[in-house]
Amino acid sequence: xxxxxxxxxxxxxxxxxxxxxxxxxxxxxxxxxxxxxxxxxxxxxxxxxxxxxxxxxxxxxxxxxxxxxxxxxxxxxxxxxxxxxxxx
Numbered sequence: 001x002x003x004x005x006x007x008x009x010x011x012x013x014x015x016x017x018x019x020x021x022x023x024x025x026x027x028x029x030x031x032x033x034x035x036x037x038x039x040x041x042x043x044x045x046x047x048x049x050x051x052x053x054x055x056x057x058x059x060x061x062x063x064x065x066x067x068x069x070x071x072x073x074x075x076x077x078x079x080x081x082x083x084x085x086x087x088x
Contacts, residue, residue, distance in 0.1 A: 016039050055080055055081070057079070059078075063075060
């Protein structure tokens with residue numbers, strides 16, 4: 001376990017893996033057929049957020065997530081402030 005109490009896996013995984021140890025997109029016959037498209041869309045959105053905005057946590061002491069099995073979810077009352085970067 002790391003310093004935040006989360007277990008770490010032995011080897012890295014891809015976001016779209018469908019292994020029984022990584023159930024983000026299901027496994028076997030129940031695996032999401034659009035998982036690669038969903039992952040690509042999420043990466044584009046995240047890259048735009050990182051490149052165009054400065055982000056900061058409103059309350060740095062608040063608990064940020066809750067977890068259930070292999071899923072870690074941001075708490076709905078956790079606030080992040082976005083400030084648009086102005087290009088010169």
